[in-house]
Amino acid sequence: MATKVETPAGVKATENLTNEEILRYSRHLIMPEVGMEGQLKLKKAKVLLIGTGGLGAPLGLYLAAAGVGQLGLVDFDVVDFTNLQRQVTFGSSDVGKPKSEAARARLSNLNPDIQVQAFETKLTSANALELFRDFDIIVDGTDNFPTRYLVNDACVLLGKPNVYGSIFRFEGQVTIFGMPGGPCYRCLYPEPPPPGLVPSCAEGGVLGVLPGIVGSIQAMETIKLILGSGRNLTGRLLLFDALEMGFREFKLRKNPKCPMCGEHRTIDKLIDYYEFCGVRGEEAPAPDLKVPEIMPRELKARLDRGEDLFILDVREPHEYQICNLRGHLIPLGELPRRVHELDSSREIVAHCRSGKRSAEAVDFLRKAGFRKILNLKGGILAWSDEVDRSVPKY
Amino acid sequence: MAVRVLIPPPLRPHAGGQVAAEFPARNVAEALDRLTSEFADLKRHLFTEEGRLRSFVNVYVNGEDIRYLAEEKTPTKDGDTINIIPSIAGGKR
DSSP, X not given: OOOGGGSHHHHHHHHHSOHHHXXXXXXXXXXXXXXXXXXXXXXXXXXXXXXXXXXXXXXXXXXXXXXXXXXXXXXXXXXXXXXXXXXXXXXXXXXXXXXXXXXXXXXXXXXXXXXXXXXXXXXXXXXXXXXXXXXSEEEEOOSSHHHHHHHHHHHHHHTOOXXXXXXXBTEEEEEEESOTTSOOHHHXXXXXXXXXXXXXXXXXXXXXXXXXXXXXXXXXXXXXXXXXXXXXXXXXXXXEETTTTEEEEEEOOOOTTOTTTSTTOOOOSOOOHHHHTTOOSSXXXXXXXXXXXXXXXXXXXXXXXXXOEEEEEOSOHHHHHHOOOSOEEOOGGGHHHHXXXXXXXXXXXXXXXXXXXXXXXXXXXXXTTOOSEEEETTHHHHHHHHTOTTSOOO | OOEEEEOOGGGGGGGTTOSEEEEOOSBHHHHHHHHHHHSXXXXXXXXXXXXXXXXXXXXXXXXXXXXXXXXXXXXXXXXXXXXXXXXOOBOOO
């Protein structure tokens, strides 16, 4: 039965690919593992990408190029300059455009034979089930814990596979959740970390190539699921460490007591995931600390008058190298053991990049007995906007 | 010879930047105890205030989740590898 194409199904199949498509997918078609049958499976497949950022970039590009017939792109964000270091779907001219629409345009240009649908919306408990229903496979490339749990639960409720990938700095995790008999995200991590304990990519940074590698593995697993070939990552957590350059694999088991996919399910509908993750409102982490503040313009005016102010920079040394206000550098983490470097009789203005870490520093120092201490509201970012545009934002 | 504890990237800043540490230990609890005595800052990341291992931190001995072994009492021997794998969520931004 080597000549599959000559079977009745095969004959019918060729009717479904145009000559242009046959040429486009010729490197697939000549592989027995894909062939005409596999290519038609790809054409019929409907894949929904949650997030069109770092992971979504290689995912979208490779799935579109491979001929996945229907791609849905869910993202409410807008392209900004800091995205371009890793979100290779976008070009400089896309800055300011909605990500889902910019990605749709790019993918449609890459492959006009497929349908790409942009959903410029935030995935919520109210719309997830309806959005997911029309797709066969959901691919999770988001950036926050509430959405991760939401995607998981919606996939389990609808019985759809969830091709999962996540990254941090130079490490990635990939697996497939929600397969029949397989584990779900809650089996692996029953609870999210408390807000503030695990930094996000926006705070912790990410090596630009990393999402390219992890998203490509997700794309490969998605295509294998569609083709039904090979051994997929169900029940295995693949860990990638780019710095050590190595993969490790861990066994994942279905937790019989899992509240979502276990024998005695206690969660039978979507919940409030921000509440579940201890986060309220937008992706804001810990609630703002109430500490005494100084506005950038006021600080500038006081410095110009020659007032004796001690500027304390609580960022990291590598951030100081990007730009600084010539402050005294003590990274937040080192503050407790370096507090002796500060003179509590002088007035101190603490700052960081955005004002969040320095608020923690001010809070800590006030508890340590410092009275004349202020937080620079908005940090370096606000300083750049309101006082000195020559200071770069990052 | 000892038990090798691999420290994941998100926790390395709290462990002096180290990728791994080795301790003689008869079980997981002992190894984690040694680890958090050497790097005190790691403790609040791995354990709750009540001293329970946090549920978003998974621990594996030679690739097996200790939840399905004997949890923190899982015995270890020289040459074993303990992996600490906290959940990470990044991907889009």
